[in-house]
Amino acid sequence: MANIIGDVVIDIEKCKGCGVCMTGCPKGVLALSKDVNSKGYNFAMKVNADCIGCASCAMICPDGVITVYRAKE
Amino acid sequence: MSENFDRPEIRKPENLIYSRTKVLTDNIMHYCPGCGHGTAHRILAEVIDEMGIQNDTIGVAPVGCSVLAYNYLDVDMAEAAHGRAPALATAIKRLNPNKFVFTYQGDGDLAAIGTGETIHACNRGEKIVIIFINNGIYGMTGGQMAPTTLEGMKTATCPYGRDISIMGNPLKMTELVSHLKGTYYVTRQSVQTPASVRKTKAALRKAFEYQKDGKGACFVEIVSSCNSGWKMTPVQANKWMEENMFPFYELGDIKVDGELVK
């Protein structure tokens, strides 16, 4: 069976660091960064390469800052 | 520099699964981090986008945190006086019967100061979509008690919790309007998990499709968190909502095709 790989792109300037996306991710891909954006928010970042492109994070991001890609390896 | 987990090789148009809809403007929403208003705006914009009705939709913004909804939803919008959105939407729809007309209102707006407008627009069967964001509190003004505040729930104006013997019962506006003849579709949804977001989006789509077919008033409640007003983190607020709001404000369809289903 083909392996599914995914990737997310987070618009960190628009991210408010609410952490909601992290609760929706089945692969523990996302966590809050120690760095902050220009508004002072700790933004969401990837902490592993396990993304499967399910878009759960994007579905629940209140600020609509996540773009999702998915492909077969 | 932290480790980079990017996969630039798959970032191609043909692999794009999800991106921000063009029916949302590029403005950064003023809502608190994690606020349900943002998610509700986004899926509403997605429905308008997917139905291809951006140029044919007119929204009415309320007074409340979402007073600036017109800065984010890239459709024609009007701003109503507090609670009067259904009255304004009535006029807009009657003058523009071929347009898609919706209101977007909080519980203070729709179920307190605007109760009269809500009930009469629903009873008249105005062919509009009413989107009702119920976070059980007045968010914008600093977290005062709303008609929808749960029994025992603490707010700025009931710091020891809502005492029903003095403050009355929480109001289930959605059940109430479902019993009016003019409503055609009445449902209660939420936006805190990927599955609930998908369901709510489908409910909004259904409501707009009914309007296309000239059916009566469609009323979509979205139980939503106000983490600032509730004084919790966004993640705690969503959990609190599931544990405390949903047992009282039960999710699901209440009226479909003009028939009560609950």
Ligand SMILES: Cc1ncc(C[n+]2csc(CCOP(=O)(O)OP(=O)(O)O)c2C)c(N)n1
């Ligand atoms: C005529 C009038 N009365 C009162 C107010 C104060 N006020 C502003 S927003 C609001 C309630 C907002 O609560 P809700 O509709 O639940 O929306 P939220 O902010 O929670 O999204 C009130 C009472 C006002 N702006 N105008």
Ligand code: SF4
């Ligand atoms: S849900 Fe959106 S705004 Fe919140 S932390 Fe995740 S990416 Fe940022």
Ligand code: SF4
């Ligand atoms: S797309 Fe799915 S797997 Fe990838 S980060 Fe988002 S929730 Fe996690």
Ligand code: SF4
């Ligand atoms: S006060 Fe509450 S409803 Fe208003 S933006 Fe903040 S979290 Fe949302």
